[in-house]
Amino acid sequence: MDFDSPWDENPHPDSTRDAEWTKMSSEFTNAGYREGITAGKESTLQEGFDSGFAQVGAPIGREIGLLRGVASGLVSYLSTSKGLSDQDIQLVEAREIAAGLSGIRFSDIAPRDLEAEQHAREHLEMEGKDADDDMDINEELAEKRKMEGLEDMLSRLAAETHSPDGGQKRPTTEDVQRLKVRLQTLTSAIGLPEAILWG
Amino acid sequence: MTDNFDLESLVHLEQIFYDSGYQEGHAHGRIHGLIEGRALGREKGFEMWEELGFYEGFALLWKSVSILQGREDDRALNHIKHLLTLISEFPRANPSVIDKEGSVDVPKLFRQIRSRYKALCAAVGIRPSLRAAEKSLPDDDQGMDGGSMSDQQTNGKEPIWTVDNRPGDPIGS
Numbered sequence: 001m002d003f004d005s006p007w008d009e010n011p012h013p014d015s016t017r018d019a020e021w022t023k024m025s026s027e028f029t030n031a032g033y034r035e036g037i038t039a040g041k042e043s044t045l046q047e048g049f050d051s052g053f054a055q056v057g058a059p060i061g062r063e064i065g066l067l068r069g070v071a072s073g074l075v076s077y078l079s080t081s082k083g084l085s086d087q088d089i090q091l092v093e094a095r096e097i098a099a100g101l102s103g104i105r106f107s108d109i110a111p112r113d114l115e116a117e118q119h120a121r122e123h124l125e126m127e128g129k130d131a132d133d134d135m136d137i138n139e140e141l142a143e144k145r146k147m148e149g150l151e152d153m154l155s156r157l158a159a160e161t162h163s164p165d166g167g168q169k170r171p172t173t174e175d176v177q178r179l180k181v182r183l184q185t186l187t188s189a190i191g192l193p194e195a196i197l198w199g
Numbered sequence: 200m201t202d203n204f205d206l207e208s209l210v211h212l213e214q215i216f217y218d219s220g221y222q223e224g225h226a227h228g229r230i231h232g233l234i235e236g237r238a239l240g241r242e243k244g245f246e247m248w249e250e251l252g253f254y255e256g257f258a259l260l261w262k263s264v265s266i267l268q269g270r271e272d273d274r275a276l277n278h279i280k281h282l283l284t285l286i287s288e289f290p291r292a293n294p295s296v297i298d299k300e301g302s303v304d305v306p307k308l309f310r311q312i313r314s315r316y317k318a319l320c321a322a323v324g325i326r327p328s329l330r331a332a333e334k335s336l337p338d339d340d341q342g343m344d345g346g347s348m349s350d351q352q353t354n355g356k357e358p359i360w361t362v363d364n365r366p367g368d369p370i371g372s
Contacts, residue, residue: 062251
């Protein structure tokens with residue numbers, strides 16, 4: 001025992017003092033933790049933003065945008081410039097592809113953020129230790145997901161009235177690829193130069 | 200218990216507890232900053248490049264139509280050429296970072312792209328998509344220069360967009 005320490009002067013361990021001690025240590029540790037987590041978060045937020053922007057959001061957005069732009073241009077070309085009727089098979093196909101593409105959301109095709117998922121699991125495992133479970137969900141994004149959930153619900157309700165089984169699934173990256181192939185097939189059939197469109 | 204030495208050591212202890220808490224919190228906060236930052240950046244990058252990609256695809260479609268029809272020098276083709284050039288000048292990384300360096304005026308470039316797209320629509324005789332009228336992307340009065348990251352955190356309204364003093368890494372094409 002080290003009797004130099006002021007804490008050991010009391011020969012009878014005093015439960016009040018122990019409690020005070022614990023309270024003091026956890027109070028300061030927690031205060032430091034709170035300040036630290038805020039500072040740490042601020043220190044990497046921009047780095048995360050830039051990497052998400054350049055590595056995921058921009059390339060995927062461009063890919064979807066390109067397909068939508070081609071499909072949209074194609075519909076106007078076929079209907080306006082070529083003056084095809086609404087029943088024309090090529091125009092119907094172009095409209096279907098455009099509609100399919102417009103139904104795709106970023107959340108349908110965004111790759112998983114494995115690091116975020118892993119960290120969320122760690123939080124679940126030590127549930128109750130930290131009170132910051134929702135830290136990662138930005139308000140604006142949470143709002144958007146809520147709206148998408150609502151849209152899904154409405155479309156399910158609509159689907160139930162139209163078809164008996166109704167169960168609608170969100171599009172996937174495979175669906176995007178299929179729409180791309182259909183679009184390529186259609187533009188080739190029309191005779192548009194592939195090298196210009198698909199580089 | 201009440202002499203100076205003891206008081207000082209008590210203060211010191213408080214600092215030690217605080218510091219150890221701070222360190223642990225900071226390490227944890229870094230992870231959360233990266234995660235939330237990535238989620239926001241993904242969303243913003245998608246939004247921005249989906250629109251630009253749309254104009255690009257649209258321009259490419261009409262370019263291929265022009266070639267198919269053998270009209271190599273008409274008004275539409277001129278707009279197409281300019282539109283594609285403008286889009287190729289647009290940064291693929293967070294443009295606010297590059298914007299700080301003064302090499303690319305992103306809001307201006309965006310405006311030019313939108314109006315060139317509308318001009319192309321007029322030239323081929325169709326109505327422009329509504330997205331060209333949307334105000335979801337940075338304009339003169341908001342966005343690029345406003346909102347530091349801490350503002351962003353507290354009000355949660357403006358996506359992080361601006362960085363202070365971070366060297367840019369222009370990824371053009």
